[in-house]
Amino acid sequence: MKSKTIAFHHFGCKVNFAETSSLSRQFHESGYEITHFHDQADVYVISTCIVTAVAEKKCRAAIRQAHKLNPNARIAVIGCFSELKPSELAKMDGVALVLGHSGKFRLLEELTMLDHREPPGNEATPSIKQDSKDFGPDHDYHPGISTSGFSDHESFVPSFSYGDRTRSFLKIQDGCDYYCAYCTIPLARGHSRSDTIENVLKNAREIVSHGIKEIVLTGVNIGDFGKQNGENFSQLIRSLDQMEGISRFRISSIEPDLLSNEIIEFVAASGNFLPHFHIPLQSGSNKILKAMHRRYQRELYAERIMKIRSLMPHACIAADVITGFPGETDEDFNDTLTFLRNLDISYLHVFTYSKRENTLAAKMESLIPDKTKKERSELLHRLSEEKKRKFYMQNKDREVKVLLESDNSMGYMHGFSENYIKVKTKYNPAFVNQVINMKLENLTEDGYLVNENIKL
Secondary structure, eight states: OOOOEEEEEEOSSHHHHHHHHHHHHHHHHTTOEEEOTTSOOSEEEEEEOOSSHHHHHHHHHHHHHHHHHOTTSEEEEEEHHHHHOHHHHHTSTTEEEEEOTTGGGGHHHHHHHHHHHSOTTOOOSOOOOOOSSOOOTTOOOOTTOEEEOOSOOSSOOOEEOOSSOSEEEEEOEEOOSOOOTTOOHHHHHOSOEEOOHHHHHHHHHHHHHTTOOEEEEEOSSGGGTTGGGTOOHHHHHHHHHTOSSOOOEEEOOOOTTTOOHHHHHHHHHOSSBOSEEEEEEEOSOHHHHHHTTOSSOHHHHHHHHHHHHHHOTTOEEEEEEEEOOTTOOHHHHHHHHHHHHTSOOSEEEEEEOOOOTTSGGGGOOOOOOHHHHHHHHHHHHHHHHHHHHHHHHHTTTOEEEEEEOSOOBTTEEEEEETTOOEEEEEOOGGGTTOEEEEEOOEEETTEEEOOTTOOO
């Protein structure tokens, strides 16, 4: 009997990627054949994002694409979009299953039950499963669509990625208690909750057993790790630092108010935690930070950057920034631009404000015209490119350790240095998943072109 084919596609954050990877392994172990999302499959699983209107648009497009590839396939939609707007997704052609964040970890069970009821493409019988605490006004009745697993955010479900990648994203925390004015993540993923240090170490050892050389600690608000268990993030990274068999850990995005001097000093002294920080700023105007309900002012942010630079001059420091937040005047934006220009960071992740339902910002007045938001975004992107080029040039002629990946693009392979500089060199299969000492030489448009005579 031919095994069923299933294709996975994810949008948004690294947490989504880690969770989707774990689900993919579960289906593979149950006899499914994993195929590419752009190929014809029996089942398509789309892990969604709702951070911006653009993210929503991409999710809808992926559903339409899957249905076009195979009109008889079952499409399961999971994640943040599913949590907040299930009825909207359930109306789309081909969608057989809409699962919230708690329900998505029962995806295999839900699909199996659906198979026992109706053959694919023939879901005419109503099959609404309402096992959540509160479906809310958006959870309407739709014939043939199973919607379940919403609003239950009491437990933490660990996830991590591995496969043909050299890096693994290890989810250590989920949810958020910050409720920033522009953000729907607390509504979609619930309150902050974490794994235990003991279980994180167990999963990290499992990852290492598969030959992976680098682990990225990820979550929705990882600096908040452990408070329900009487633990904290500093204790976690110290425990991981003692692990054998791996020498590369990265910390993903961490809030500036939770990035303590203790953590910075630890990373600087550690031989295993890499000098790479992703610290959300969102605005360089204290007025806008207050309106966003952020928990710091720009002065604290600047202190964190100076502390990192004093201990790790070559560290990579990325910042998130949102432009076009309601009430952001030209003066406010110029404050942000000037602040960032004078800040010793490596590059920016630029987001254009997008109105999200049921957030505080959605009720705010003084909306910024789309044309103005676009102009401000372009200025920030230009500044980011200037920052990145300067950062790369500061690292020119340095000796770095690069973990090379398996890609082969026009005869070249790529990898990342400890401080997250993208490097390329002539493809050599012996270099795949190896940490190679390299001298950074010629700067190209897509990264460094390194010494062509590298040897293991």
